[in-house]
Amino acid sequence: MNNDIEERPATLAEETERYLVWKDATLDHNRPAAVAAQRKRGALTARERVTRFVDPDSFVEFGQLGRPDPEDPFGDEVLGAADGIVIGTGRVDGRPVVVVSYDFTVSGGSMGRTNDEKFARARQISLRSGVPLVMFVEGGGARITERMGSTTIRGHERFSDLGLMSGWAPILCAVVGHTYAGHANLVALADYVVMVKSASLGLAGPRLVKAATGEDVSTADFGSELHAKDLGSIDHETDTEDDLIAHLRRYLSYLPSNCTQPAPRHPRQPTDDRLDDSVLSLVSANQARAYDMRRLVRKILDEGSVFELKPTFAPNLVTSFGRMGGHTVGVIANNPMFKAGVLDGNASDKMSRFINICDAFNIPLVWLVDVPGYIVGTAAERTNLFRRSMRPLWELSQSTVPICTVVVRKAFGLAYHTMGGAEFHPALMVCWPSARVSPMGAEGAVNILHGKDPTVTPEQRMELVDHYKRLEEPAVAGAKFKIDDVIDPRDTRLAVIRTLDFIADSRHESGHWRPPKKRGIAPA
Structure with a gap:
């Protein structure tokens, strides 16, 4: 298609069909090569993740016509489908959510100008509506071809927006592929993180590490076990993306949509509340x-x-x-x-x-x-x-x-x-x-108080230990x-x-009286 006004359709029906074809071209069934690439990696597509996560027929997409910073917006419809990010609103168990899903098949899921505009829109919906933001991430950060020389990208507000959202509405992040740089920063700012075992996660990927330090590393060095077991930087690791999606949905079931609401309360089960022997x-x-x-x-x-x-x-x-x-x-x-x-x-x-x-x-x-x-x-x-x-x-x-x-x-x-x-x-x-409640265990207390006293016999020591143990009861x-x-x-x-x-069922208040301070200062 080109921008020549004389070649444009003459009727509204034809004009509508033109846009429907353009939008349809971004969907998975019209991108067989991209879908095949994901299948080869054993991964779902960005759209499949969204579809499986939200309730059926609840997703409303924004920015489907987005594409990489084009000079000609009427160029190849398939090129840069949705600019590598699917965003929109949906429901999970009937409750509203905002969903963001990066598409690795478009420039490696990189963060370009239009891509960032879309993510900014998703953040603002979540912030202003007070509903959870759920992100499926993979990619290596900024799209350098669009970023060099640019200093006025709205997407630069991503960190301040997420900081504002913290504690207001839940932020969830699913690490579904190799995730580095800017994408990894999103993970670090999330409340809850689940990661599929085939993925990797780090501030810098193997290529950048090699270029910066000369160290040879692989994606396996940044795998889910490192983050789940050794570092605690993620909350769960899963074998499959379907398991990952189930974890996201279940986590949401324990949280309110935002901090002004009470935690969800479920019907009481018809069981005896007294434990058995x-x-x-x-x-x-x-x-x-x-x-x-x-x-x-x-x-x-x-x-x-x-x-x-x-x-x-x-x-x-x-x-x-x-x-x-x-x-x-x-x-x-x-x-x-x-x-x-x-x-x-x-x-x-x-x-x-x-x-x-x-x-x-x-x-x-x-x-x-x-x-x-x-x-x-x-x-x-x-x-x-x-x-x-x-x-x-x-x-x-x-x-x-x-x-x-x-x-x-x-x-x-x-x-x-x-x-x-x-x-x-x-x-x-x-x-x-x-x-047993005590400032110190009985044996330790006796050792400190009498351990260097040569006049205390072993029998007396045992009596002292027994005495302190009784005080612990x-x-x-x-x-x-x-x-x-x-x-x-x-x-x-x-x-x-x-x-x-x-x-x-009461006006119970917890904790101490609170002075009129601005904020506390956490131990470093």
């Missing part, structure tokens, strides 16, 4: 015997509602969404199966992030505490632990959502405060009979009303659900 054998009264905290989490949450985040990163701490009596909750629990449940730098970072998200979107926190303390030693200090250990406490002090704290076994030292301690005014603060805290109750473990779920019911 098996919980009594799940957790050993022997403080040194490990057990899998994930089993307890599954017991106290509504059946089938557990959605754990970062399951392979810092497994000594469990962070999970779930429901209790239909109420959406976030669960934070120590896991004695890994490092005895001790807290370290990675666990602190994982916890901080989860508190932040739950507080931003009005999700009450439930703590299941069995923590011997923080890891110590020169190796731990070299991880900057003394600062990282403060970040969860700082996040708790900033948060306003209700918390319910259940001390299952150990709660010693600073880690007790970190795990929803009394100073953060839990709506419910209870202990199991197996709980929850009966002492209960007698002094330092806790709300010592409960039958079988009543854990019941006690928390009744507290959540009370909070939902």
